[in-house]
Amino acid sequence: MNILKLVLCCFVICACKQAPSNYTEQSFKNTQLEGSVFGTFYQVTYDTDANYEVQLDSLFAVINTSMSTYIDNSDISKLNRNELIDVDNHFKTVFSNSEAIYIATNGAFDPTIGAVVNAWDFGPEGKIMDLDSLKINTLMQSVGLDKVSLKGNKIIKPEGTFIDFNAIAKGYGVDVVGEFLESRNVKNYLVNIGGELRARGLNKASGKIWTVGVENPNFNGTQSINKVLSLKDKAMATSGTYRKFKIDADGNRYAHIIDTKTGYPSKTNLLSISVIADNCMTADAYATAFKAMGIERVKTFLESHPELKVFLIFENDRKEFETLSLNGFGEN
Numbered sequence: 001m002n003i004l005k006l007v008l009c010c011f012v013i014c015a016c017k018q019a020p021s022n023y024t025e026q027s028f029k030n031t032q033l034e035g036s037v038f039g040t041f042y043q044v045t046y047d048t049d050a051n052y053e054v055q056l057d058s059l060f061a062v063i064n065t066s067m068s069t070y071i072d073n074s075d076i077s078k079l080n081r082n083e084l085i086d087v088d089n090h091f092k093t094v095f096s097n098s099e100a101i102y103i104a105t106n107g108a109f110d111p112t113i114g115a116v117v118n119a120w121d122f123g124p125e126g127k128i129m130d131l132d133s134l135k136i137n138t139l140m141q142s143v144g145l146d147k148v149s150l151k152g153n154k155i156i157k158p159e160g161t162f163i164d165f166n167a168i169a170k171g172y173g174v175d176v177v178g179e180f181l182e183s184r185n186v187k188n189y190l191v192n193i194g195g196e197l198r199a200r201g202l203n204k205a206s207g208k209i210w211t212v213g214v215e216n217p218n219f220n221g222t223q224s225i226n227k228v229l230s231l232k233d234k235a236m237a238t239s240g241t242y243r244k245f246k247i248d249a250d251g252n253r254y255a256h257i258i259d260t261k262t263g264y265p266s267k268t269n270l271l272s273i274s275v276i277a278d279n280c281m282t283a284d285a286y287a288t289a290f291k292a293m294g295i296e297r298v299k300t301f302l303e304s305h306p307e308l309k310v311f312l313i314f315e316n317d318r319k320e321f322e323t324l325s326l327n328g329f330g331e332n
Contacts, residue, residue, distance in 0.1 A: 030205045038170050039070070040194030046181055047188040047204040059176055066090045067169045069114070079155055080114075080162050086153035094165050094172050094281070095150055101168075101285045102145040105301070109289035110260040112143050112157075114164030117258050120265060136263040143260065171237050171284025174198045178235075178280075190231075191280075195238055198280045199231040214238060216321065217271035217313055226272075226313060226323065229330040235280035239287035240272040259292055268294060271321070272313040276329060283308075295324070302326050 033044045033053050037060045044056065066088050068074045078085050087095075101109045116139050119131055142160035149156045157163070165172075170193055177191045178198040188201030190210045199210040209232045213225040217240055258265055273290045277283040286308060290298045295312060302308060309329040316322050325331075 028204045028207075030203070038064070038068075038173060038193060040170075041192075042177075042194075043190075043192040044177060044181075045190045045192075045203070046186045047201075048184075048186055050184065052180070052184070055180065056177060059180060060173065062088075063090055063169065063173050063176065067094060067165045069164050069166065076163055076165065079157070082159050084154065087150075087155055090172070090176075091155075092150060092153075094169055095148075095155070097172075097281055098165065098168055098285065099145060101282070101289065104305075105286075105289045105293065107144070107260050108292045108297075109167070109285050110143065110145050111163050111165050111167065112145050112148060112161050113258050113260050113263075114166075115139050115160070115162035116143060116263045117164065118162070120258060140263040143263070167239075167288035168281055168285040170194060171196050171235070171280035171282070174235065174280035174284075196235075196280050196284055197231060197237070198235040200233055202232075212236065214272065214274050214311060214313075226321075227311060227330060231276070234276050234278065235283050236274060236276045237280055237283035237287045238272060238274040239284075239291055269315045270295060270312060271315055272311075273298075274311040274329070276309040277307065286310075299326065 028047070030045050030047055031049060031051065033042075033051070033056060035042055035053075035057075042056075042060075044052075064071055065074055067076050067090065069076055069080070071077060075085055075087055075091055079087075098109070098111050102111075116136065119135065119139055139160075142158050142162070147158055147161060148163065155163075174191045174193050174196050175198060177193075178189065178200065181189050181191075182200070188204050189199070190203070191198045197212055199212075202208065203210050209230045211228060212231050214227045214229075215238075216224045216226045218224060268291065270291055273287045275283040275287045275290070277286065290301075290310065290312075293301065295314060298310065298312070302310060306327055308327060310326040311329040312324040312326070314322055314324070
């Protein structure tokens with residue numbers, strides 16, 4: 001997704017968990033490809049000598065052409081202008097998964113909130129001047145993924161509905177790269193796009209499991225690590241509220257995540273949400289949904305979703321950071 005979400009709070013760390021005892025350590029150098037994509041960076045590390053930079057650039061271009069709201073002639077931009085087009089398989093995959101997570105979270109994850117996000121000047125379309133409750137209510141009439149349907153290769157939606165996959169497409173891009181590497185028989189890799197991660201196998205250069213970190217949500221822009229963990233054959237996405245927010249006259253801080261029920265920015269003490277799942281698309285979407293749900297609703301939701309492991313960083317009444325690990329996040 002092109003910035004399909006904020007440039008995130010987690011990154012790769014060199015120190016790793018000890019490898020299995022039967023691993024024979026040897027001199028080995030991974031291939032590492034780096035560049036810019038989706039309004040952020042990418043870093044792809046894997047254990048063969050092949051250079052797949054051209055293929056990755058091609059994959060990124062296809063995903064952007066399908067789902068970037070920042071590209072005027074992308075499929076999603078055309079749909080948002082109510083042009084009737086055929087969408088590709090990338091779009092259909094992301095739409096179908098968005099629909100499933102929309103239902104599972106009772107609408108907390110909703111890609112049709114895009115017009116309201118734009119109105120609050122958190123999106124690509126710019127700010128609506130003199131925004132008031134009447135304008136918000138008008139925009140909210142077109143919100144709801146249940147108003148949108150996929151018929152064959154066509155998306156059917158109300159004219160006023162603005163679709164925005166920024167909260168899921170970056171994670172999907174991570175998965176596409178991982179699946180491409182696997183199609184080339186690459187068994188050991190780490191894909192990192194703006195902090196959204198997918199790991200398979202080992203870091204062959206060290207003979208150890210891939211290790212990643214979750215950043216502290218520092219409002220001053222500095223970087224420090226809150227938690228280090230091993231990531232093997234899983235994906236992780238982190239979503240934060242501490243880099244894009246607004247402060248009202250009373251000093252209340254409002255996140256860039258818009259409440260899909262009210263149309264207003266979420267007032268929350270949740271600062272960072274990291275989710276581990278089988279694929280990064282799922283982790284990405286739930287990390288966004290959980291910001292809107294709040295701590296207690298997240299805890300209740302996870303009781304029936306043991307497949308999701310979650311790490312929360314939040315601010316207590318004394319303005320101090322606290323953390324909460326759920327469903328065994330970070331346990332090996």
